[in-house]
Amino acid sequence: MQKSDTEKKIQQRTSLAVSRRVQKLRDEIARLREAYHTKNAPNVTDDVYDSLNRELRTLLVQYPEFVDENSPENRIAGRPLDKFEKVKHRERMLSLNDVFDKEELRAWEKRTKKLLNENSKIGYFCEVKFDGLAVSLIYKNGKFIQGATRGDGFVGEDITQNLKTINSIPILLNEPHLPYLEVRGEALMSKKTLLLLNSKNKKAEKQLFANTRNAAAGSLRQLDPQLALERHLDFIAYDTFGLKNHSLNKHSDKHEMLRSLGFKVEKLEAKCNNLEEVIIFIRKFEKIRPDFPYGTDGIVVSVDSLDLQEVLGVIGKAPRYMVAFKYPAEKATTIVQDIKINVGRTGVLTPLAVFSPTLVAGSTVSKATLHNLDQIERLGLKIGDTVVIEKAGDVIPKVVEVLTKMRSGGEKKFVMPKICPVCGGAVKKKNVAEKTDTSVAYYCINPKCKAKDERFLEHFISVFEIYELGPKILKRFKDEGLITDVADIFTLKKEDIELLPRFGEKSAENIIREIGIKRKVKLSKFLWALGILHVGEETARDLAINFGTLERLIKANLDEMNEIENIGIAVSKSLYNFFRDKNNLNFIKKLEKNGVIVLKEEKKKNNKFSRLTFVLTGALSNMSREIAKEKIIALGGKVAGSVSKNTSYVVAGLEAGSKLTKAKSLGIKILSGAEFLKMI
Numbered sequence: 001m002q003k004s005d006t007e008k009k010i011q012q013r014t015s016l017a018v019s020r021r022v023q024k025l026r027d028e029i030a031r032l033r034e035a036y037h038t039k040n041a042p043n044v045t046d047d048v049y050d051s052l053n054r055e056l057r058t059l060l061v062q063y064p065e066f067v068d069e070n071s072p073e074n075r076i077a078g079r080p081l082d083k084f085e086k087v088k089h090r091e092r093m094l095s096l097n098d099v100f101d102k103e104e105l106r107a108w109e110k111r112t113k114k115l116l117n118e119n120s121k122i123g124y125f126c127e128v129k130f131d132g133l134a135v136s137l138i139y140k141n142g143k144f145i146q147g148a149t150r151g152d153g154f155v156g157e158d159i160t161q162n163l164k165t166i167n168s169i170p171i172l173l174n175e176p177h178l179p180y181l182e183v184r185g186e187a188l189m190s191k192k193t194l195l196l197l198n199s200k201n202k203k204a205e206k207q208l209f210a211n212t213r214n215a216a217a218g219s220l221r222q223l224d225p226q227l228a229l230e231r232h233l234d235f236i237a238y239d240t241f242g243l244k245n246h247s248l249n250k251h252s253d254k255h256e257m258l259r260s261l262g263f264k265v266e267k268l269e270a271k272c273n274n275l276e277e278v279i280i281f282i283r284k285f286e287k288i289r290p291d292f293p294y295g296t297d298g299i300v301v302s303v304d305s306l307d308l309q310e311v312l313g314v315i316g317k318a319p320r321y322m323v324a325f326k327y328p329a330e331k332a333t334t335i336v337q338d339i340k341i342n343v344g345r346t347g348v349l350t351p352l353a354v355f356s357p358t359l360v361a362g363s364t365v366s367k368a369t370l371h372n373l374d375q376i377e378r379l380g381l382k383i384g385d386t387v388v389i390e391k392a393g394d395v396i397p398k399v400v401e402v403l404t405k406m407r408s409g410g411e412k413k414f415v416m417p418k419i420c421p422v423c424g425g426a427v428k429k430k431n432v433a434e435k436t437d438t439s440v441a442y443y444c445i446n447p448k449c450k451a452k453d454e455r456f457l458e459h460f461i462s463v464f465e466i467y468e469l470g471p472k473i474l475k476r477f478k479d480e481g482l483i484t485d486v487a488d489i490f491t492l493k494k495e496d497i498e499l500l501p502r503f504g505e506k507s508a509e510n511i512i513r514e515i516g517i518k519r520k521v522k523l524s525k526f527l528w529a530l531g532i533l534h535v536g537e538e539t540a541r542d543l544a545i546n547f548g549t550l551e552r553l554i555k556a557n558l559d560e561m562n563e564i565e566n567i568g569i570a571v572s573k574s575l576y577n578f579f580r581d582k583n584n585l586n587f588i589k590k591l592e593k594n595g596v597i598v599l600k601e602e603k604k605k606n607n608k609f610s611r612l613t614f615v616l617t618g619a620l621s622n623m624s625r626e627i628a629k630e631k632i633i634a635l636g637g638k639v640a641g642s643v644s645k646n647t648s649y650v651v652a653g654l655e656a657g658s659k660l661t662k663a664k665s666l667g668i669k670i671l672s673g674a675e676f677l678k679m680i
């Protein structure tokens, strides 16, 4: 079928847009690569670089007409600096292809098996992928004679003098001596050393390092060995070449050999009989990773047999017998397609960045709150901008940076709407006091705004923890006239709900049961649910503990409220006025009449850990042992010096020793520093 003129025009336009985007991506990637590999730039993060690369690769698969053999993504990273002597590598220093999930790992196995014409099992070897600087060490007759960086893979820089300052690089190898040996590994800075270095640099107002890799690179790729010495670097060996007359069969044998020669080789490694075991190792390390002493970004998985490695060989710059499993990035790049407005419970207008679904920290996200106009201005964000989003763990994603170099000129400035996008009511600007300063917020001032009503309903129900009633169901109840306000929820009957299309008897029953259970709440929760201006969860708790009952709080005067610790004048005024408003008092009466029971708040101290005994061992990466002890005691728990069958938990940090072994043998629950932090 012939394409219409309009279709052709659209195609030309998208083709032009794609070609521009490809060029922008190439330029930015090249700039980051240059900064990263040759200038030791502290602010470049792997995640951003990888994310831009991924977008480029995806675009080139969709639009192969823009593939260019000579463009930077087809060249190996890094080139030697001029200030060091150049070293030609005897064996090219390769890179690894990345896989990001189980499926990609399985696809790699499938390709490997096909290449080997092998249907039976392949033995794998898993090891930690360290995030440092790859170096090659040359030994002649057992003596360290030269050390070099990877450079462009063919030619690196001679950094022998700096490497000699690293204690874990043996100057002389253990016997038997070998005429020639090359050892490859990662030069690293531990997380602890980086923390100390950065705090020292901060005091001296010097530049800080973004991660352990940049710190290691920055320390080794400068010309002063004294400075390298002060940086307390480490070296971990992972591969060796030149063992011509040795009868090694496996990659894992190489690790054993490196150990016996006197190298530090990471003990966390695994020989695996199949891919399932590989995946188990990957998951196991993922848990340890936050507390691991060194920065890591994944697991290197290799076909263990050296013969099979030989058969599989190298394609381009990467071997086919090895892949890097990368843990999910906590930062990614995306394009802000729009900035929408969310109207909150108090009428506050919150701008929301909307982007195409992007994978970050293991989940796909398509929205991020921008908080307020100040934030947009601080970021310098425009609609259409390429941005860096960050999501650490369970935290809601946020826009942390705008990549202004990626602009095409078509970006649009965001303006706050003059009227509420939900009800069309007037929008007013107000100064809001925050913890340390004030910011400007925009509010819809229509008290009857539908959005406010809906958000209040959702807030109230979520504080009451009535999980069966999600926002969509609440909206339907309201639209169908089942409820006029949240108090009506508590008089709903099974029959009312059953009649609605798509609600069966079972779901109606569940909803009614849940409402019945959750209608009793403590005063602190009730106050929080009321959505009084300035009364959040914490303030509600302080008020409830001090007043005990709702009656006392309603009758309290401003002075009585003000006397309470953490309650300022703004909170007192807001509370006092709230309880002087007839509508609010009637609403509370209606709730109580409909079956809500407000329980008296007990003045009890936090006893979350009562009857629990903890043993602390090893260095916790996220807090000192003293702090951990304080926290346990504050929560009513005990800290013991040794492990026994009465121990409830062992919190194990780095280099945990005999206590950990004993805990394991007694089957006592072991917590990592991160798990403990979550618990408290």
Ligand code: IVH
Pocket (backbone or CB within 6 Å): 093, 094, 095, 096, 127, 128, 129, 130, 131, 132, 133, 134, 135, 150, 186, 238, 239, 300, 319, 322, 324
């Ligand atoms: S094996 C074929 N093992 O990862 C080259 N590499 O992306 C890979 N790396 O340049 C060598 N830990 O700097 C290997 N246990 C490990 C590693 C490791 C970190 C780095 C190395 C290399 C890069 C490849």
